[in-house]
Amino acid sequence: MSQHPNTYPKLHNAAWPGVVGKGDDDANPVIPLEEMLDLTAAAEVDGRKFDGVDIFLSTPHISIDATDEELEQVAEQVKSRNLDIGTVVAPVWEPTGGGSAAGDSDAVEAFLKQVRKGCEIGRKLRQLGVRPNGVIRIDSATPTAQWYEDPATNQSRIADTFKAACDIAEEYDERLAAEGEICWGGMHSWRSMVDLLERVGHPERLGFQADMAHTLLYLLGYNAPEDAILPEDFDWQDKEKKSAALHELTHALRPWTIDFHVAQNDATVHGTGSHDKTGRHCLPNDPNGKLDIAVDAGHWLRDEHGDVLQVCKHICWDGCMFPNDVMHKPQTWNDILAAMLSVQDAHGWNESEA
Known part of the structure; x- marks a missing residue:
C-alpha cells in the first residue's frame, strides 16, 4: 500500500509569494513565474509531487489584461511541468487598478472591473484545459482603519459590492472566495467575516477562503x-484550549469555506513592501x-461529526513574504510538500470515494 494513499485534495503551491512583498530591496527581487513553477515542479517527497499552482493575476507574473495568446503561453508553461492551475487571485486593490469595495461609485466600479477580468481569465484557463477546479480570490480592498471610520455604512457597502461581484461571477460560472485576512476591513475579524458572508447571502457564488496563518x-x-476568542497572553502549550478555540472559529466559518490554504504561523503579524501587516507565514517546521x-x-477539512469534507478539491500552501534566499532552497519546497502530504494523508480521499 502506498505511503500516501489519498489523491485528493490535490496539492498546490502558490505562485504569488514570488511577487507579494518583493522588489523593494536588492536581496528580495521579484521571482519570475517560470522560476516559481520550476521550484514547485522540482519538489518531491516519497515519490509524490505537487499537483498544481494557484496564481496571482498581476505583473510581472500574469497581467490582469493578458491576451488570449499570453494565457495560452501560461497554460503551456504550467502543463509542461505536469501541473494544473487552481485558484486565481484578482487584483482588486487601488494600486493595481481596483478600488475599495466600500468606496465611492468610481472605486466600486474599478473593483468590479477587476473581478470581471479575473473571472474571464479563470474561464479561459478552464477552456484551455489547465484549470480543473478553483475559485477567484477577492477581499474588500478596504484598509481596516478606513472601515472603522464608519463600520455600519462600510460593511453595508462592501456587502452590496460583493453582491454585484456575485452577479458577475455567475456570468462566467465562477465562484468567489473572500480571504480572511486581518488587514482588510469587514474581514478583519471572524464575526465581521461571518456577518459579511451572511449579508451577501449567495453561498453558491461567494464563500470563504481560510488560510491557517491568517x-x-x-x-x-x-x-x-472585541472578537478575540483567546487572551493576548495565551499559553500555546495548552492544546486543549487551542483546539476548543479553533472549534468555535471553524464552527462559524467552515460552512462558508470553499478554498483552503495550509500554512504555519507563530501568532505574530508581518508585512513587507506595500503589504499591510497580517498573519505571519512561517516555514512548516518553524520552532x-x-x-x-x-x-x-482537520478543524477546517472535517465536519462537526469528524467526517472528511470533500468541498475543497485542492488545497494550497501559502508562504507569502519568505526571504528569497529561503525560497531558492530546494529543501524549503520539499519540507512544504511534506507538510501538505501530511494534511492529505489525514483528511484526504480518493476519486473513487467522491
Whole structure:
C-alpha cells in the first residue's frame, strides 16, 4: 500500500509569494513565474509531487489584461511541468487598478472591473484545459482603519459590492472566495467575516477562503479585540484550549469555506513592501510555529461529526513574504510538500470515494 494513499485534495503551491512583498530591496527581487513553477515542479517527497499552482493575476507574473495568446503561453508553461492551475487571485486593490469595495461609485466600479477580468481569465484557463477546479480570490480592498471610520455604512457597502461581484461571477460560472485576512476591513475579524458572508447571502457564488496563518490571528482578535476568542497572553502549550478555540472559529466559518490554504504561523503579524501587516507565514517546521498543521487543518477539512469534507478539491500552501534566499532552497519546497502530504494523508480521499 502506498505511503500516501489519498489523491485528493490535490496539492498546490502558490505562485504569488514570488511577487507579494518583493522588489523593494536588492536581496528580495521579484521571482519570475517560470522560476516559481520550476521550484514547485522540482519538489518531491516519497515519490509524490505537487499537483498544481494557484496564481496571482498581476505583473510581472500574469497581467490582469493578458491576451488570449499570453494565457495560452501560461497554460503551456504550467502543463509542461505536469501541473494544473487552481485558484486565481484578482487584483482588486487601488494600486493595481481596483478600488475599495466600500468606496465611492468610481472605486466600486474599478473593483468590479477587476473581478470581471479575473473571472474571464479563470474561464479561459478552464477552456484551455489547465484549470480543473478553483475559485477567484477577492477581499474588500478596504484598509481596516478606513472601515472603522464608519463600520455600519462600510460593511453595508462592501456587502452590496460583493453582491454585484456575485452577479458577475455567475456570468462566467465562477465562484468567489473572500480571504480572511486581518488587514482588510469587514474581514478583519471572524464575526465581521461571518456577518459579511451572511449579508451577501449567495453561498453558491461567494464563500470563504481560510488560510491557517491568517485565521490563527482571528483567535487573538489582533485588529478586533472585541472578537478575540483567546487572551493576548495565551499559553500555546495548552492544546486543549487551542483546539476548543479553533472549534468555535471553524464552527462559524467552515460552512462558508470553499478554498483552503495550509500554512504555519507563530501568532505574530508581518508585512513587507506595500503589504499591510497580517498573519505571519512561517516555514512548516518553524520552532516558533503555533499550529500542528495536520491536526489543526482537520478543524477546517472535517465536519462537526469528524467526517472528511470533500468541498475543497485542492488545497494550497501559502508562504507569502519568505526571504528569497529561503525560497531558492530546494529543501524549503520539499519540507512544504511534506507538510501538505501530511494534511492529505489525514483528511484526504480518493476519486473513487467522491
